[in-house]
Amino acid sequence: MKRKTNFSSHVITMFIGLLSSVGDWPILLAVRRGLTQVLPLILVGAFALLLLNLPFPQIKTVLDAVAGENWYNLCQIIQQGSFGIASLAFLISISLAYAQQRGDVLAGYRVNTTATTVVCLSAYFVVAVPLNGSIPPGFFSLGGGLPIAFCVAVTSAPLFLFLMDHSLLTKYLESVGSDPEVNNALAAIPSGFATIFLFGIVRILMENAGWGDLHHQAQNFFGSPFKDAGNSLATGVGYVGLSQFLWFFGVHGPNLLFGVEQDILRVASQANIDAAIHGTEPIFILTKQFIDSFVHLGGSGSTLSLLLAIFLKSREKNIRRLAVISLLPALFNVNEVILFGLPLVLNPIYAIPFMLAPVIQTLVAYAATALHWVPMTVNNVHWTSPILLGGFAATGSVAGALLQLVCLGIGTLVYLPFVTLSNSLYARRFDKEIKGLGIAAESTSTSPSGRKCIDLPGQTGLFARVLAADLGRALDRDDQIFLVYQPQVDVDLGRIVGAEALLRWKHPTHGLIPPHITVALAEDTHLISDLGMRVLSDACMHHSVLLNQGETDQILSVNLSAQQFEDEFLVEKVVEILRKTGVKTNMLKVEVTESMVLTPDVKTISILKRLREMGVRVAIDDFGMGHTSLRYLKEFPVDTVKIDRSLTLESLDGINDHIVTSIVSLCEALGVQIIVEGVETEEQLERFREHRCSFFQGYFFSKPISGEAYVELVRGQVK
Incomplete structure (x- = not known):
């Protein structure tokens, strides 16, 4: 028994180490930081989306009476100005975060964050914008250009900085006695030109291959396995699993699988509704209302279950605060805040439960319905209907509401071990960064600006800047x-x-910070x-x-x-x-x-x-x-x-x-x-x-x- 326990502990340790290594990849760190930086935009967009899709007509009637159409127009404007430009916002934020994270010297020059962002933005337009220059509505939205924006950000930024570090022309463009910022801009010219040129070649190859409309091509590709699929459990599991897989990479799964929703789920929904109207037995278990009511609890990924798991187990105060902020939208199945704020996108820690929880919930809900423990869905219910109300309304039965609770509990149990794992990874990462800061704090070397810690490159420097800001707040308090x-x-x-x-210094999240690090941060700031x-x-x-x-x-x-x-x-x-x-x-x-x-x-x-x-x-x-x-x-x-x-x-x-x-x-x-x-x-x-x-x-x-x-x-x- 002891040998089995030691083996299990060893496997868990190896798994934690693997996740830690993958999670520390510079590009994934940049993606997570970039997504988090756009959180204010996502938050305001989520609340605007919620107001535009309230499941309670009475509230809309009151708002109409108080503000007329102004409230609705205002929410539309806010949504267009937030979700409508999310692709561009994420592209800029991720490329900027990657450049800031590198923060080192390339070919004798400091990483030029502005040039990196501009080059990535140009590469995105080169690859994505139609050749006739006509940009369709929603092109830069979460469901529009986001997949391409992700792909361009995670490839163009590393490529640009790699070329800058290895360009043979860089030294020929510098001018002795010139402003360093001017020299940095000149140094970026060869690699910037090469990066944009390479993405231009990619675009030409795409056009020649007939891939001009990538979104349409992706819809055809991912929808092809379901062309001859019937309304079955296998279809439901395949649809949910593939949708979650796409969401994990920042791709709006339901949008790319719209054909499945339109040709299978909605058709089945209408058939059940017609059967109920005519007094006959509904025959389809798998419907759009079934997915919305029992699988998308809190939104894709059953993120309401994740929020509950965070409240139960997470020791990270920032994550718990984000969960509180995300809770109200998630109760109405709007999950963009937790999806891009935690983030869940490209987060190796939550990859397994994010895809697994909805699949298990599909299996459980399907079995409960097939065994006639719960009636089939027979009513159209808006996708923002909150838990309990949505299940009751869709099935016309209390059993539907109870099944939602069961699915919520199952999803929470799936997420709980990974929230605990996140705590372990967070502690490991903290120990690593503290060790790096400790070495820097004890060293006599400083950055050109005379600072020991907060100018360090990469995650260690970012952590130092976070701690330095917290130290400033701690000085205004009596409890730290x-x-x-x-x-x-x-x-x-x-x-x-x-x-x-x-x-x-007892940090409210990290506990006791070593005194020499505290002093070094105070000196830096x-x-x-x-x-x-x-x-x-x-x-x-x-x-x-x-x-x-x-x-x-x-x-x-x-x-x-x-x-x-x-x-x-x-x-x-x-x-x-x-x-x-x-x-x-x-x-x-x-x-x-x-x-x-x-x-x-x-x-x-x-x-x-x-x-x-x-x-x-x-x-x-x-x-x-x-x-x-x-x-x-x-x-x-x-x-x-x-x-x-x-x-x-x-x-x-x-x-x-x-x-x-x-x-x-x-x-x-x-x-x-x-x-x-x-x-x-x-x-x-x-x-x-x-x-x-x-x-x-x-x-x-x-x-x-x-x-x-x-x-x-x-x-x-x-x-």
């Missing part, structure tokens, strides 16, 4: 940014002498001053509690970023916070990084000297990462050196001990205090005790704790 304190101990006295205030002052203020407020209880000898250590020293009013801000909280200057210790010592700046040193003259102490954090900084200690205004945790590890060649000996000897000569960071074991403690160190900080003594716990720890120590 908080501090913990790690006590500092004098082992000679056997008591706590202070604590370092450590920043924590010039929020570091606000964040630094927030940390200092909160730390001093907590420390004032100790003051009020008579603990006046505890030293509060707070980190300052190098970027904060660019603020000419830094000293004044520190003084104001100390004044408001009542913390004395000699109780505050500001910590700066060793890199600031290695590259001392006149302005920084001036600010630190002013703080020291006021009584504020200065510490160098992570000292020893580059021990060449020893020679700067004499000039740098410093009271304390914190030996980096990397030196607490005993090296095989003893080099770490030699470095520590040098640091201790120099600090003793200069009268500088030493605090050893990262002490986790008694062996480490004893080794540094042999080096005459007395002050320590690390998990051996205490992990970082809340402000309240720190106060209690200080109050409870033996004096």
Whole structure:
């Protein structure tokens, strides 16, 4: 049994890894991001479509009485301006997202996002627009040019950037001393010309093959398997399965299979209605009302089932919010919001349930009707009729409404495992991006604009920009940014002498974000001053509690970023916070990084000297990462050196001990205090005790704790 369980776990892990790899393909990431960016257009179009197709005549009568025809005309205009141009919107958004995602340097030039989008747009018109220039109504709509727009976007953008990276003519077009943007535009000429020219050749080949009207050709191709099909279960399963398959690729399945609907489903519907009128038994199970009532719950793909599964299992807050937004349209079987907002289109995670759930629902509903548990559909019901009402109206029976609930539950059960799988993939992707941001945040390299994280290419850069925006909002709240304190101990006295205030950011979706990433994002977005002052203020407020209880000898250590020293009013801000909280200057210790010592700046040193003259102490954090900084200690205004945790590890060649000996000897000569960071074991403690160190900080003594716990720890120590 254990071996079978391990095998199953291994298979699931491999499946998750495969989906993760496929989902991380640059073009699929661009498609998902591009579709999401057009969500406002899809949302307003969906509500306009819903109002135009309300299943309740009474509401239409009220709207007519209040606004006349204006409300209807307004909805038509909005639908034309949203769904009517969706193909163009998706094409532009996907090509732009792909170019932004690449974000790297091609042939010595930054990816030109504008040129990429323009070239893709041109390629689309070259391939799609009729040769006579006459564009028929609905040509750019969701059901019109969307399939071609998808195909062009996912091929023309990669082709253009590939050619740009390998063009032999690019270097000949640049001009020394010119505006970089002009040079970037010139560099795009050869690859842009080649891309559009190649799509022009494709168009000529299509015309010669008689494929001028691709939509008509596609209707004939996909409708051909059903030409001689009868009204049977096989026809229903084939129609539903193929329709879902097409929808997965962004193609309006029912539109391409319109012949099946017209010649089989609607004919059967009318025959059943006529039979009911004449008092005879209906004979067709498979009708348009059957599909609309029991399969398209929430729209194609039974997306109402997906929404229910999301509410039950999803841990992604953005997805849950999208589900809430999608719920009202989905109740009336308008599913474009979830279809293009999640998105379901080209989403490998939901490919299986998106196609499988409607097929299973078809089988179940067909069996229930064939067994006479549910009457056949005998009434015309508008496709926007909500669940329960639609099933009851179509069959004239409560059993129809109950069958809808059963189908909804079955669809939900099909989607649930994949929502759970989405949670796992989301967590894996988050870990991957956090790891990438962590490496960038700790690196000394920056983009040309001086930023570490938010200019990174690809998904990591996108994730950094999302987090940076969230950090800005978090600073305006009181429930995300908080501090913990790690006590500092004098082992000679056997008591706590202070604590370092450590920043924590608990993101509402992603949980705790590593502090060095938070700081790097704040520096990238010039929020570091606000964040630094927030940390200092909160730390001093907590420390004032100790003051009020008579603990006046505890030293509060707070980190300052190098970027904060660019603020000419830094000293004044520190003084104001100390004044408001009542913390004395000699109780505050500001910590700066060793890199600031290695590259001392006149302005920084001036600010630190002013703080020291006021009584504020200065510490160098992570000292020893580059021990060449020893020679700067004499000039740098410093009271304390914190030996980096990397030196607490005993090296095989003893080099770490030699470095520590040098640091201790120099600090003793200069009268500088030493605090050893990262002490986790008694062996480490004893080794540094042999080096005459007395002050320590690390998990051996205490992990970082809340402000309240720190106060209690200080109050409870033996004096």
